[in-house]
Every structure is written in C-alpha cells, then in structure tokens.
Amino acid sequence: MEYLKVSQVLKEKPIGKEVTVKGWLRSVRKSKAFSFLVINDGSSQGTLQIIVDANSIDNYEKVSSLLNGACVRVDGLIVESGGKGQDVEMQGRIVEIYGETDDSFPLQKKATSLEFLREQAHLRPRTNLFGAVFRIRHQMAMATHNFFNDRGFYYLNSPILTAVDAEGAGEMFQVTNLDMNNLPKNDKGQVDYTTDYFGKETNLCVTGQLEGECFAMGMGSVYTFGPTFRAENSNTPRHLSEFWMIEPEVAFMDLDGNAKLAQDYIQYLIRYTMEKAPAELEAIDKYLAFSAKSNKEKFESHLPILEKVRDTKFEQVTYTDAIDILNKSGHKFEFKPEWGVELQTEHERFLSEIHFKGPVTVTDYPRDCKAFYMKQNDDGKTVRAMDVLVPGVGEIIGGSQREEDLGKLQTRIKEMGMSEDPLWWYMELRKFGTAPHSGFGLGFERAIRYVTGMNNIRDVIPFPRTPKSCDF
C-alpha cells in the first residue's frame, strides 16, 4: 500500500484509494461505535481526520484510548469528507501503534505558554504553532539561496573560528582546548596560548564580512549564511547569543546598488514566504489574535504591513536629513534626535511608520558612529553606511560601501586606535587590484520574527541560546 504524507493526501485527494499515513495524534474523540483520530505528520499545517469503526479494526479499545501525542500508522480508504474545513478524510482499516504517550506528556495541557514551551524545545516541533514557524523558517532559507543563486551570487561559508575581532566590539566567545583547571602559564603569569589548539587566542565569529570581502574581490558576488555569536549580556526578546546571519558582498557595487539589493531581497523574502506558506502565516496570525484576546490586549495583524513592504518602493534619505525631519516633526521622543548620535529605535520607527509610512533606507551616517571599514565621504564627517528601516521594528538591515582606498583605511584604523597587524590580509585586498564594493547583513531570526509576527526571537530558532541558557 502506498505511503503518503498528510500533505500529499490533502493536496492530491486520492478519493477511493487505499493508502498508508503515519503521524502523531492531535486529538482523539472516542465513542462506543466509532472514534475520530486527527493526525499531523509535520509535512504541512494540515491534519487528516481518520474514522475508526469499532467493528472493523481489531485493536479498537486500545486505539480509541490513545492520548494526544501518540504516534500511529494507519492503512485506510480516502473518502470525501462531509466535515467542515476538510475535503477528504480516511476510513481507517488497520492502526499500528508506534508509540503511546501518557499523562506526563507536556503538550497534553490545553494552555501551554510560550515560556513553558521554551523549556520543552525538543517537543515544540510537534505543536501547530511551532510547526508553522519552522516551516516558514525553511521557506525563508530557501528563498535566500534562490534569490542569490538566481542573481549569480556564490554561497560562501565564512569561518566560525577566528583570531580576528572584526567589529572591534569585544563581546566575543573564546574557544579553547586547554584544560581549564590546569592552564599553562607564561613567564608573566598569563595564560600561555602557544599550547592551545590553534596556538593563539581564538574566538567565535561575530560576522563573516571581512572574509566575504576576500571572496567578493575575486568571485564578484558572494553571500554568507551561517551562525554568528555575541557574548552580550542582553536578555531581551530581540537578542540571541547564537544567531544566523546573511551577508551579501558584491564587487563593483556602490551604496545605491546596495540599497536596491537590500530592497529586492526583503521583498523577495516576503513574497516567497507568502506564496509558499500561506497556511502557516494564517495559523500564526490566528494564534497571535487568540493570545492577545486571552490577555485582553488589542490585536492588529502584521500581515497588511508585510504586504505593504513587499509592494512599496523603499524611500531613501540621508542621516542628516533624517535628523532634520525628526527634529522638525514636533513629535516628543524619549531621546532627543541629535546629529552625531546613532538613531534610536523610536526614531527609526517614527521615520518608517509615521513620516515615510513605509520602508526607508537611511544613508551616510556620521563616521564616528560606524565601523572602521566604511567608505569615507568627501565631507570628512560621514561614511557610506546604510540602515534599512521597516514599519513595525525599525532597523532590519545594516550595510555600507566599503573603503577601498588603502591609505584612507590605514588612516582610519590608526585614528580609531586599532592595529593593522591582524588585518594584513584585509589590507592587501586594497593593495592588490582594489575595487569599489559593498554589502550588508541581515539577522535571519530578526527577519523571521518580522515575517511571522512572533514577538520573542527565542521562538523562531530551533534551540535558542541566551545568557545562562544552553539546553538541549
């Protein structure tokens, strides 16, 4: 008998055909004469209802007493369904029980909070909500690869282990193979890293950009898509210690090209997800509406905003003009907008939500707000940086044209009190056949959070890592 996934049964509707399905019980309604089993196998948002007749299966007592979460194989006949919201159902003939469950099954409880489910991250994929989130995550990953591949970009696996602090940000995790309880010391009483695995201090990457530049300056257009790490002590719904990032880097592209690429990518991500996972987006929206109602909170679906971002040309404004707009707006901000200081989220949201009423790219930030590698403008004050702001969250993408002039880069590094030595290879990209180039970074989980509407970033990554939390 042919084994079909539930998604195939729902799509192909093989009415009159005997098939096999396998999955986990989402609900069981039992009566003396017959019972309804509802199963899901993760292949889609959909479930299949199976009717088992007490007279036609051997193990009826056992089957009809199964609890939610039990796993079964069912052979049966697909028939047209009289039920609401379903075209087909199955008349079960043989039910094999793969695995039962018992009262201690954590997902039995009707109301399971997101906080509680984070402690049960190994079982989250079995829920309606998280099935939807992680299928969307998959679609957004596929969208990413398709988008860049279609445009002739090459996928680059930048290194995870690194001896370079690319952002100069400090907040890095250290990686070692030394016996922590018996550390070798040098003459000065400091840890002697010469005997460590790599012979020196090594960290987890915070970005793949610098290595991305190496590859862009040879292969033209590349993108990374891999894990990055921040050892910040930030316990917020927007921060993870381990998160995935997408970083395109393109030779011969200036900041305008960069802004265009960012717009095209974001819009593609939204369009692709809406096409491939409409049922998932709807299921999450329903959950969020229900959840808001339970908490007596106002609910407004984010889906219309998504559609707007998908369909609207992004505005573009310089940082200097943006500060001007904010100051002339008459709006009362917690932090007063001031030239020379990074925009706050409240400023970003005002710009995209109130002023531009749509996505907007802010360019040419003050030099002192930004990293050493950004291309310096002739005004001596600003750099060719850009942040893409979208309604609902504010900044979603940050990027820049890179400084391709060796001398200017060297001067800037000196000014910032950094050392050129660990960056000798990065400098050589400017020494040997330099060229204009640009790129940006998108935090994958932040993008998923935006597209799904999920509030907490811990709920859009399979196993979240945050301060004091590294379970599973």
Next chain:
Amino acid sequence: MEYLKVSQVLKEKPIGKEVTVKGWLRSVRKSKAFSFLVINDGSSQGTLQIIVDANSIDNYEKVSSLLNGACVRVDGLIVESGGKGQDVEMQGRIVEIYGETDDSFPLQKKATSLEFLREQAHLRPRTNLFGAVFRIRHQMAMATHNFFNDRGFYYLNSPILTAVDAEGAGEMFQVTNLDMNNLPKNDKGQVDYTTDYFGKETNLCVTGQLEGECFAMGMGSVYTFGPTFRAENSNTPRHLSEFWMIEPEVAFMDLDGNAKLAQDYIQYLIRYTMEKAPAELEAIDKYLAFSAKSNKEKFESHLPILEKVRDTKFEQVTYTDAIDILNKSGHKFEFKPEWGVELQTEHERFLSEIHFKGPVTVTDYPRDCKAFYMKQNDDGKTVRAMDVLVPGVGEIIGGSQREEDLGKLQTRIKEMGMSEDPLWWYMELRKFGTAPHSGFGLGFERAIRYVTGMNNIRDVIPFPRTPKSCDF
C-alpha cells in the same frame, strides 16, 4: 552603458553592442600599437579578451603597463573573435583603473604551490583553480538544498553551542566567556562555571543529529547543513577542525530507506555539479593532470569514477558478509579484517573498488563499534548502522536507523557507562509518541574533495582551520 558580467558576455554574445565589463587582469600582452588584456570577474570560469588600441584610448601607456591582478572597468564593443577557444572579444574604448598592483603581488609568480596559496587564502578566490573549486562548492550547496526541498524536507539549523557531548567522543572545543587569566574557582579549587556565560560548561557541536531527531519526530523529514567541530590533533589531508556537515533525519524511515536516500543524494550531487559546473570540473582536472606531470606522477582522471557512481545502483552487503568477502579475497591487507573491529580504509576501498567495482552500502555493524543511539538488531550483536563506500575514498556517508525503544536505549546507555541525565529530552522522544526513524551524515568538504578530485581538504574550504592554524 549596460554593465555585463563576463559570464553574461560569453553566454549572450552581444556582438555589435557597446557594454561595460569589470574584473581583474589575468594577463597582459603589450605591444606598441595595441595590447591584449584578459579579464576574469569570478562570475564563471571564462575570461574575456580585450584589445586596446594605442590610438583610441587616452591612458594607453598606463593601461598597457598594468600587471596581473590589477582591477579595471572597460567600456567597449563586443565583436566576433578570430582567436582560438573564444567566440567573442571586446574592443576597449575606455579603461578605468580601479586598482593597480605591484611586484609584491603573490599571485604574480608562475608556479604557486597549493601550500603557498593556503598562506594566501584571502587571494585564492582570484585564481583559476580556486574560482573553480568554490563555484563547485556553491553548486553542491545549492544541490543539497534543492534535493531535500524537492522531497519535502525542512532545513533545520541545529545549535552550534551545546552542553551535550552527542558522540561521547570527547574531542570537543570548549566555549567560555570567563576571564582566562582570572578564573573563578569553587570550594574544591575547580573552575566555577556557574558564573560563565551559560552558567555551565559549554562546547562546540560535533553533530546536529540529536536535535535533528527532535525535529524529525514532529516535522517528519528534516536536514541540517551547518558547521561542526572536532578538536582532534589530526594533521592529514582528510581532516579539518571546522567543517560543514549535512545530516538528514527522517521519521518513519528504516535502514533500507536510509540507504536509498543516501544513494539518491550522492547521485544528485554529482549529476547537479556536472550539469552546472562542467567548465570548473574540467579546469580542475587539467590542473591535476598538469600538476601530476610536473611531479612526474601518473595521472588518472577521477571523472569517469564520478560518472560511474552517478549512474550505478549501489550494492548492499552486511558487515558480516563484508568481513567474509575480505577474508576470502586472498588480498593482503595491512590490517587483517576481523569481525568486531571497524573496517579500515584499505578494506573499504577493496570492497568498492575491487570486489563490487562500484559504490556499496555496508550495513549491520557490530554494536560495540558504534554509538549508543543505533537501533539494536535481534541478534544482540549488531546494530542497524550503515556506511556508504565509494571507489576512490572509501566511506563517504555514515548513518543508522535510531533506537526508538526507550527501554533498549536506556539499557545501552547504562552498558556504555554513560549518563541519561543530560539526554533527558532525547529520551522523551521515545517516551512520548516514539516512531522508527533514521538518518545519516555527510561531511560537506569530504564530498567536495571527492567531486572536485582535489587531494587536500584544506583546498576545498574557504579558510581552513587545522591544529595550530586559524588565520584570516
């Protein structure tokens, strides 16, 4: 004027059209009246020849004196080429020099060894050989996502930071945020990890399998594709400390299904790469032939073997029968094949190259050779493990059906002297709605090495990490 990538010019052949191209000089042939510039922009293996006429460009002296590696923009007319091996060439009108280079450019030298180029990993993408390798790497990554996506698998980002030693192998990197020169100690004088970032000892993952099982047991079919780490002190052409792995995990799939999936995947990888990157495979093959000739070594192209693996049904044999075959072969092995001991590479290669003359999947290995999670056979001696062996390297894939019976798994964990405690969540997959499931792992770089024919695994990853080596 329209900017075209070199790959577009070569493919579209826009004869009679004025276009812009940008790229790095691969060679310059200078004469008084005109010069030939050959450029590549990384978009493909191909190069474009540009003729510049001393009388028709302003900066002829400068342009014709450029060295290999310099970066230029050229506006010009695409014309039919009289030259051998090229359909079109360009008559340059305007040459803008983005970046010159000088005699210290490391790639100037005619003979640049692979060892030397590893020290110049930031410039490797500019070479003919590594452009080919990394474009193939990209195609194999795309092939992987397409293969699994087409079959309804969901991409899973399993965690990189973990507190679990999944393989019980020990050789893990430790991750910490503590000040190594001032470690907090507990009463017993040991490091006090309660103040570390995650509040406990944390490592880099060696596999995503256990988390893959969590997701397979809810979403049905999933695959990981991410970095994994081994702190082994192995300095060989086959080992990396940081490498990417692909691990599919499928609910309701048994070992035969697993073997079939592995065959389909390997064959798809080869077919896709041969279709998408024939010029790259040819370029590498030429390099390897040239290199062998220079070293007065015999050269045999690996491409016919690849084609055979792509087109041949994989044989299947049990470990027990394989040992029998080896012992009856009369072949003299360095290590005598013996039941209960893992197969050596020489055994694996004999099986696939000499005996089966093609790919072969060996199943049902002795229990004591394998990890705790493999499904136990009724004979009490073997487990439902499988290794896929291919001519040329031996093992390329390892996998198994997983033990889905809670009691058997608990017994095995106890027998092996392991603790269940850190695996409570893994055990719960068996307690709540367990089901048969299987999966395997493929080392991405080992696969790239196999498909490209490159000898050293350090030459198929952008920035290799090996003992005492973590540069760039």
